[in-house]
Amino acid sequence: SQQGEEDPQALSIQEGENATMNCSYKTSINNLQWYRQNSGRGLVHLILIRSNEREKHSGRLRVTLDTSKKSSSLLITASRAADTASYFCATDSGGSNYKLTFGKGTLLTVNP
Amino acid sequence: SQTIHQWPATLVQPVGSPLSLECTVEGTSNPNLYWYRQAAGRGLQLLFYSVGIGQISSEVPQNLSASRPQDRQFILSSKKLLLSDSGFYLCAWGRPNGYTFGSGTRLTVV
Numbered sequence: 132s133q134q135g136e137e138d139p140q141a142l143s144i145q146e147g148e149n150a151t152m153n154c155s156y157k158t159s160i161n162n163l164q165w166y167r168q169n170s171g172r173g174l175v176h177l178i179l180i181r182s183n184e185r186e187k188h189s190g191r192l193r194v195t196l197d198t199s200k201k202s203s204s205l206l207i208t209a210s211r212a213a214d215t216a217s218y219f220c221a222t223d224s225g226g227s228n229y230k231l232t233f234g235k236g237t238l239l240t241v242n243p
Numbered sequence: 244s245q246t247i248h249q250w251p252a253t254l255v256q257p258v259g260s261p262l263s264l265e266c267t268v269e270g271t272s273n274p275n276l277y278w279y280r281q282a283a284g285r286g287l288q289l290l291f292y293s294v295g296i297g298q299i300s301s302e303v304p305q306n307l308s309a310s311r312p313q314d315r316q317f318i319l320s321s322k323k324l325l326l327s328d329s330g331f332y333l334c335a336w337g338r339p340n341g342y343t344f345g346s347g348t349r350l351t352v353v
Contacts, residue, residue: 164341171347171349173249173346176341176342179340228275228294229275229338230292230337231277231342232289233279233287234286235285235286
């Protein structure tokens with residue numbers, strides 16, 4: 132079952148602009164993670180935010196988490212053509228099996 | 244170093260044929276391992292996960308099975324493939340700070 136739902140499904144921007152992707156989920160979580168997938172490749176872990184955190188930064192990435200609204204956002208600042216990829220949020224509901232439930236993803240296209 | 248290997252990269256199989264996809268992890272012991280399937284343009288669906296040798300949890304009843312014959316080896320199998328088994332299969336190694344994914348297998352059942 133899909134826990135996270137990303138919004139929008141697709142986003143097209145110009146190089147240098149900021150890209151914002153949103154994720155909503157349904158049940159309580161231990162942490163929320165964002166992954167990137169280039170076409171036809173495996174996913175790459177970008178950032179993890181724990182349920183007791185509200186904001187986290189990593190380079191040009193900024194993630195926010197609002198557990199009261201069960202939502203998260205991923206902001207990519209000063210986007211580059213190389214940022215073109217699909218971005219997925221994934222939720223970890225806790226437990227020692229570290230099982231993640233992924234959303235359907237947002238396809239980001241950054242035009243040069 | 245810690246790495247995950249998945250093969251083959253692509254596979255075209257006829258309906259009714261068997262399937263075996265292999266995933267191995269290096270540089271760690273007793274990893275949590277997962278098989279996901281990704282349909283075209285869709286998210287990832289968890290198929291199986293394993294927290295140790297011989298321990299398999301199935302998330303979705305279907306035409307597939309999984310086995311973990313060795314600590315760092317995770318195998319996805321089918322006795323008879325269906326057209327609906329086509330997709331992109333991903334193996335992942337899970338840790339508290341996130342997953343490391345293999346490069347994936349593109350399976351086309353014809």
